[in-house]
Amino acid sequence: MPKVDVLDLNGKKVDEIELSESVFGIEMSEHAVYEAIKNYLANQRQGTQCAKTRAEVRGGGRKPWKQKGTGRARQGSTRSPQWKGGGVVFAPKPRDYSYAIPKKVKRLAMKSVLTSKALENKLIVVDEFAMDAPKTKDFINVMSALNTGRKPLIITAENSPVVVKSGRNVPGVKISFVNMLNVYDVVNSDVLVITRKAIEKVEEVYA
Structure with missing residues (x-):
């Protein structure tokens, strides 16, 4: 089973956990990822x-000149x-672009991208993201200590208003x-920055 260090918000190792092989160690499917995206x-x-x-443009009822x-x-x-000023051929009209894909494809795609982050060492597990x-x-200092790069994705187990308010103005950060x-x-x-509790919930859902 793949192992990963657990860090505090100062970037120091406090523990080590084993990731679920069925979520973070599967054979990846690029096609499933493509379909999900x-x-x-x-x-x-x-x-x-x-x-x-x-037919909808105003005017044009009179013939411009004789035949x-x-x-x-x-x-x-x-x-x-x-x-x-004329009409548009095959003019676009309001429509619903949404459609559904099989749940199995969604699950496979999610496990594939999580496996990819783990293999590329782009998965940072923090013990607790509390501010x-x-x-x-303070949020920028935490990102710097964790060395998250320019576009980190912060995943917490549940909604944390303090974390959201701290990071919503930082360019490139997604919470x-x-x-x-x-x-x-x-x-x-x-980089995917995820809390220990969030890891447990992810494994509970996708394992």
Whole structure:
């Protein structure tokens, strides 16, 4: 079973834990990760894009010039797509882009990216992410001590308002909780910083 050091907020080792082989040591599936990320991004789309077709654009009821004898191409309306101010061909309309993928694919994708972080030594386990007061300066000092890089993903076992308020103004930092964890955020981060309790919950859900 893969082992990882447990650090305090000063970056010092306080313990060592064994990670579950069925979550952090599986055979990775790139295709499952691709499907999960594509699904996540599609579900984030608002689907509010809208443009007018030639039937919806105002005007254009009168024929611009007679059919024959002018030497110009025949035209039936000034609102045809080739005209300035005309309608759009196959205009996009509001629609729902969301769709579902199998739960097994989601689970495989999540375990694949967690395994990847563990193998690349981009998984930092902290004993407890507790702060006395919401202070951005203190949060930056913690990130520096843990050597998290520019885009860390902080995962706590449950919602921690003090941690969220401390880190929400720090560029590149993403703070989430176990029940909000998704494949895209894990892949999009340089380092995954996770508490010991959060590790236990992740293993409980995905093992």
